[in-house]
Amino acid sequence: MTHPHASDRLEGPQRSSPSARRTARSSPGSDAVWLLFALGSIVVLIRAYVAPVLTQEAVLAWATIFVAICVQALPFLVFGVALSAAITAFVPARTWQRLLPRNGAAAVPVAGIAGAVLPGCECASVPVAGGLMARGVAPAAALTFLLAAPAINPIVMVATAVAFPGQPGMVAARFGASLLVAVLAGWAWLRFGKAEWIRIPAPPAHDSGKWDAYRQAARHDLMHAGGFLIVGAIAAATINVAVPAAWVNAVAGIPWASVLVLAVLAVLMSICSEADAFVAASLTSFSPTAKLAFLVVGPMVDLKLIAMQTGFFGRDFALRFVPLTFVLAVAVSSAFGALFL
Template sequence: MSDRTPTPSSDSTPHASLGDSLAVGWDERGDELPPSDWGRRTGARRTGTVWLFALFITAMAVAHAWLSDQLTSEAFLAWATVFTAISFQALPFLVFGVALSAALTAFVPASVYQRFFPSRPSAAVPVAGLSGALLPGCECASVPIAGSLVKRGVAPAAALTFLLAAPAINPVVMIATAVAFAGQPEMVLARFGASLLASVVIGWIWVRFGRADWLRLPTPTHAEGAGRWVVFRDSMLHDMMHAGGYLVVGALAAASLNIFVPREWLGSVAEAPVISVLVMAALAILLSICSEADAFVALSFTDFSPTAKLAFMVIGPMVDLKLIAMQAAVFGWRFAVRFAPLCLVVGLLSTFVIGGLLL
C-alpha cells in the first residue's frame, strides 16, 4: 500500500477519504492540513450570537416584570388598541395589494398596459382615475400596485392617479359610505366626485410639473430571465418587507397622535366653516383610518358640517401618516415630501368646490 501524500487529483478517486479531500488545497503544495485555528472564529461568532440572544431574552423578562404594573393605564391601553386596530385593519388589504402587484409584475406583459392606457400621459390620467373605481381595496393596496404599474411602463402620472383614485372611489368604499350615510345619496356622490376630481387634477399637475428625478423607480427584485413564479415570489417578499415595515411605523405615529389630541378641542372649532374643514383634514392625516372604514368615523363627528366630513373622507385616502410612509418606501422620500402637500392642497380645493355644489 502506498503512503504518498494525496495530490489534488486524489479526491476524485473512489478510495479517497473525506479528510484527505478537505486537507487538499490549503496551500500550493496541497500537503498541509488547515491552520490550527480553523473553525474557531466561526464558533466564537456563533457563541457570541447565542449569548446576545440570551441577553435579549433576559432583558425582555426583566422589563416585563418591571413594567407590568406600569402598562395598565387607560392611555396606554387606548394607544395599544388604536395601533392594533390600524395595523390589523390595513394588513389584509396590504397583503392583497402586494399579491396583486406581484401578479401584475410576473404574469401580465407590458404590452397589455400599453394597449389599455393611452400613450399620451395627459390622456392616460383620466383613464387611470376611472379604472380606480373597478378595483376593491384601500390605500395600503394601491401603493404597491402603483409601483408595479410604473415598473411595467405605465406613465408615472397615470400610476399616481390610480394610486389616489382606487382607495377613494372603489365599489367597497362607495357601498360603505352609502351604508354610513343612509338616506344621504348626495354625500356618496360628493365623495365620488371630489375624490375623482382631485386624483385627475393631481395627475395632470404631475404631467406638467413632475420631474423624473423626484420619483425613484421601483428596482427589479429578481434576476433577468427568472421564471414567472420566481418573479412573483421575489416581488411579493420585497414589497411586503418594505411596505409592511413602513405600515407599522405609520401606525405607531397615528396611534400616538390619536391619543394626544383631546376630543374637547374639536368641539370648539366645529362651527367655524373653513377651520372645521381644515381640522377634519388634519384628523384624517393623523388618524390614518382605512378608507373602507373612514365613512363611519366621519359620521361620528356629529358637530361638524357635511363639507367637513367630506374633507375627512377625501383627504384620508390621499395623504395620511401610514400612506406617506408607504409611498416613501416604494418611490422614495424625495417623492413623498412633494406629493403629500400637493395631494393635501388639491384635495382641500376639490372638497370646497364639490361640497359647495352638492352639500
C-alpha cells in the same frame, strides 16, 4: 491577482456575523420586555390619574362607539384586503400598460377610472404604482392610479353608503371629489414633475408563486390595515367621549377650521379607506363638508402613505407630491361640500 482588500471584504461579514446573529436573536425579546414595561406603566398611570375622573357612563359610551366602528368596518376591511391581494398577485402589471393610452394627458384620467373600478387599499396602491412605473407606465398615470384606487373603489363606495345611510350625496361627493383630485394631481405631475424628483423602482428579477404572493399580500395588508382600524376607532371613540363638547363645538362651528382639523386628523389617524367612512360618520359634531374632507384626504395623504411613498419613490418625491395632494384634496372637497352637501 488577488486584490489586497478582497480578504477584508470577505472576512469582515464572517467575523461580525456571530454577534450580529446574537443581536438579532436577542432584539425581539428585549423589545418585547420594553414594550410590556411601557404598557404596564401606561396602565398604572391610567389607573392612578385617569380612572378616578371617568364615569361609568363615559366608559360605556367609549366602548360602545369603539365596538360599533370595528364591527361595522371589519367585513369591508377583510373583503377589500382579499380582493386587493388577488389583484396584486394574479393580475400582471403589463396588463395595465397595455390598457393605458400612450399619450400621458389621456392616460391620467384613464388610470383614475381604472382605480375607481379596482378594489385596493393604500398599502397595496403604492407597490402597485411602483410596479407600473417599473414596467414603463408614465409616472403621472401610475400616481393617478395610486391616489384613485384606495379612494373610490367599489368596496369604499359601498362602505360609505352603509356608514351614511340615506345620504347618497355624501357617496357621490366622495367619488367625484376624490377622482378629480387624483386626475388633477396626475396632470400637475405630468406638467411640472421632473425625472430627478422621483425614483422609479427597478423591475423585479423574478416573481414568486402566485398563491404565495397572494398569502403574503393578504397577510401584510390585513395586519397593517387592521391595526390602523383599531387605532382609528380608539381615536374616534376618544374624541367623542374625552374631548369636551364645548371644544368640539367651537371648532366644528367654524367652517374653515373644521375642514382643516378633520383633514389633519385624517393624516394623523391613517385609517384604511375601507373603514374610514365609519369613523367619519361617528364625528357627529362636524359638518358634512368637514367629513368629506376627512374622506378625501385620508386615502391619499396619511402617515403610512407618506412613509411608503418615501421608501418607494424617494424623499424628493414625497416632499413635493404629498403637499400637492393635500392642498388639492382640501380645496376640492371644500368646493364639493359647498356645492353639493
